[in-house]
Amino acid sequence: MTGPLLEIENLRVSFPTPKGRVDVVKGLSFTLGRERLGIVGESGSGKSMTGRAILRLIRRPGRQSADKMIFDGIDLNSLSEKQMRTLRGARISMIMQDPKFSLNPVMTIGAQIAEALKTHERLARRDVKARVLEMLHAVRINDPERVVGLYPHEVSGGMGQRIMIAMMLIPRPDLLIADEPTSALDVSVQAQVLDLIDELVREKGMGLILISHDLNLVARYCDRILVMHAGEVVESCAAADLHKASHPYTRGLLASVPKMEETRDELPVLDRSAWSGT
Amino acid sequence: MATYASGARHLTQSVKSLGGFVVVTLLTFVGLMAITFFIGRVIPIDPVLSVVGDRATQEQYDAAKIAMGLDRPLILQFVSYVGDVFQGNLGQSVSTNRPVADDLARVFPATLEMATLGIMIGVGLGVPLGVWAAARQGTWIDQVIRVFALLGYSVPAFWLGLVGLVVFYANLGWVAGPGRVDIFYDGLVEPVTGLLLVDSAMVGDWDVFWSALDHLILPAAILGFFSLAYIARMTRSFMLDQLGQEYITTARVKGVSEWRVIWTHGFRPIRVPLITVIGLSYAALLEGSVMIETVFSWPGIGNYLTVALLNADMNAVLGATLVIGSVFILINKISDVLYRVLDPRSR
Numbered sequence: 325m326t327g328p329l330l331e332i333e334n335l336r337v338s339f340p341t342p343k344g345r346v347d348v349v350k351g352l353s354f355t356l357g358r359e360r361l362g363i364v365g366e367s368g369s370g371k372s373m374t375g376r377a378i379l380r381l382i383r384r385p386g387r388q389s390a391d392k393m394i395f396d397g398i399d400l401n402s403l404s405e406k407q408m409r410t411l412r413g414a415r416i417s418m419i420m421q422d423p424k425f426s427l428n429p430v431m432t433i434g435a436q437i438a439e440a441l442k443t444h445e446r447l448a449r450r451d452v453k454a455r456v457l458e459m460l461h462a463v464r465i466n467d468p469e470r471v472v473g474l475y476p477h478e479v480s481g482g483m484g485q486r487i488m489i490a491m492m493l494i495p496r497p498d499l500l501i502a503d504e505p506t507s508a509l510d511v512s513v514q515a516q517v518l519d520l521i522d523e524l525v526r527e528k529g530m531g532l533i534l535i536s537h538d539l540n541l542v543a544r545y546c547d548r549i550l551v552m553h554a555g556e557v558v559e560s561c562a563a564a565d566l567h568k569a570s571h572p573y574t575r576g577l578l579a580s581v582p583k584m585e586e587t588r589d590e591l592p593v594l595d596r597s598a599w600s601g602t
Numbered sequence: 603m604a605t606y607a608s609g610a611r612h613l614t615q616s617v618k619s620l621g622g623f624v625v626v627t628l629l630t631f632v633g634l635m636a637i638t639f640f641i642g643r644v645i646p647i648d649p650v651l652s653v654v655g656d657r658a659t660q661e662q663y664d665a666a667k668i669a670m671g672l673d674r675p676l677i678l679q680f681v682s683y684v685g686d687v688f689q690g691n692l693g694q695s696v697s698t699n700r701p702v703a704d705d706l707a708r709v710f711p712a713t714l715e716m717a718t719l720g721i722m723i724g725v726g727l728g729v730p731l732g733v734w735a736a737a738r739q740g741t742w743i744d745q746v747i748r749v750f751a752l753l754g755y756s757v758p759a760f761w762l763g764l765v766g767l768v769v770f771y772a773n774l775g776w777v778a779g780p781g782r783v784d785i786f787y788d789g790l791v792e793p794v795t796g797l798l799l800v801d802s803a804m805v806g807d808w809d810v811f812w813s814a815l816d817h818l819i820l821p822a823a824i825l826g827f828f829s830l831a832y833i834a835r836m837t838r839s840f841m842l843d844q845l846g847q848e849y850i851t852t853a854r855v856k857g858v859s860e861w862r863v864i865w866t867h868g869f870r871p872i873r874v875p876l877i878t879v880i881g882l883s884y885a886a887l888l889e890g891s892v893m894i895e896t897v898f899s900w901p902g903i904g905n906y907l908t909v910a911l912l913n914a915d916m917n918a919v920l921g922a923t924l925v926i927g928s929v930f931i932l933i934n935k936i937s938d939v940l941y942r943v944l945d946p947r948s949r
Contacts, residue, residue, distance in 0.1 A: 421848070
């Protein structure tokens with residue numbers, strides 16, 4: 325396929341406050357091929373809002389605008405809500421943060437996964453079931469026949485997140501946004517889940533946007549990295565070149581990561597005066 | 603084999619929980635009897651005096667007291683009262699001179715009929731309105747629904763009843779006036795359930811059925827409006843809470859239609875708290891609205907209880923209180939069962 329998968333120019337997301345509208349994303353621009361892009365930033369930096377804005381899921385009273393938002397040749401800005409819905413899930417999908425809250429508590433897992441598929445494809449019931457079981461297998465769930473009948477409160481966090489991945493990948497999207505997919509999980513399960521996402525994304529040749537606050541993790545799983553701070557991209561570089569980062573915020577972040585063979589007596593604290601002047 | 607074993611285990615489990623259920627319900631019922639009975643005895647109303655009247659001699663008074671069993675210790679009186687109640691004997695009403703049980707069998711169905719139609723209207727309109735308001739939060743639709751619901755809170759029942767009669771009965775003539783049924787249909791249908799609509803439909807007497815419905819629709823609609831107000835407001839707030847949940851975003855990410863997001867993902871989880879709200883509203887209607895029953899000359903339990911209270915007719919008061927209390931117990935028990943059906947987390 326020629327041309328980028330996703331092209332975004334001057335994306336803005338704002339929310340009203342008593343003091344007027346405040347931009348939480350201030351003119352973000354990037355292009356994405358069928359590659360893995362990491363967006364890193366602290367909480368409140370606007371990274372999650374960027375993910376949602378790509379799906380045009382900023383709810384009122386929030387507002388989003390962009391000079392250009394083109395996905396695979398389709399201008400997302402010009403689509404009606406209905407057209408946008410045919411894209412959501414089917415072509416662009418998003419893995420949510422915490423399976424405890426992001427799975428519907430009163431629907432069986434099987435029904436929730438099947439819904440993602442049935443929303444976009446007309447299939448016989450038997451075929452839907454086969455696809456769901458196959459997908460659960462693909463996310464390393466050993467006894468999918470049992471799991472489809474369970475409710476979300478009956479599975480562990482790691483399994484819940486694998487179910488979430490299955491649900492979001494079953495309509496075979498081209499772009500997957502993963503919004504902090506592992507921050508609600510135990511450290512021991514994090515790597516499993518990320519390896520799984522990585523493997524499935526590579527296998528199917530999808531684009532991935534991995535949103536995280538964890539610089540190391542993003543550097544390990546992504547080809548390119550955007551560092552966001554206060555709604556703006558402060559650094560954009562290849563993952564391999566992260567150590568050459570120039571912005572003081574990125575440098576500060578990197579410096580505060582402990583090393584295996586630490587020679588410093590004290591880890592430096594992020595010095596915010598270096599770039600924001602406060 | 604495994605399925606048989608688990609089936610048998612399931613069965614013993616359900617029998618056990620059913621047994622526990624019955625025991626708990628009975629205990630609650632006896633507790634209710636104890637409270638109503640002792641309150642009835644400590645309030646400064648002399649039941650003997652209301653039977654024999656002011657001008658009885660001391661001998662007559664004492665004889666009546668012994669005849670009524672009121673000279674015995676309180677605890678014995680309670681035991682025999684419980685025994686009587688379980689045999690369906692609620693004593694004699696002083697004001698109507700009939701067994702209280704018979705009176706209640708006549709007045710409670712009248713209230714039941716009105717309350718049931720009322721709650722059906724309240725739920726049938728209140729829930730969709732509440733969901734609609736939540737889905738359109740902050741728009742004019744939301745505002746209109748909220749104001750409409752607020753009216754249901756703040757308008758007095760008797761005023762709405764009278765205005766309803768003036769407009770829909772006197773001026774427009776759309777509905778029949780006060781009473782349960784037109785006078786020439788009265789007593790035509792043999793009471794079986796006591797619910798006029800059901801009784802007349804069972805024997806196929808449609809003239810009576812339509813006349814009864816004609817009389818019922820206005821007071822039931824007014825009651826329905828009051829419960830609608832509460833139900834719509836609660837539905838809206840439950841729904842707003844749900845629509846802010848993460849899994850609603852998940853559903854939208856999947857590309858699910860807005861209708862399905864609201865009704866399947868948003869509404870299904872709130873059925874459990876809604877059942878509580880609806881159950882309590884229904885129970886409140888079953889207490890009988892004295893205002894509405896008075897305005898519409900409705901021979902219901904609210905009216906009966908009020909008259910009994912004013913006449914110091916303690917047997918009738920205790921009986922009616924017992925019926926209302928039982929209704930609350932029953933509705934709570936039904937809610938408990940429905941919770942389990944609707945919420946997989948509580949199984």
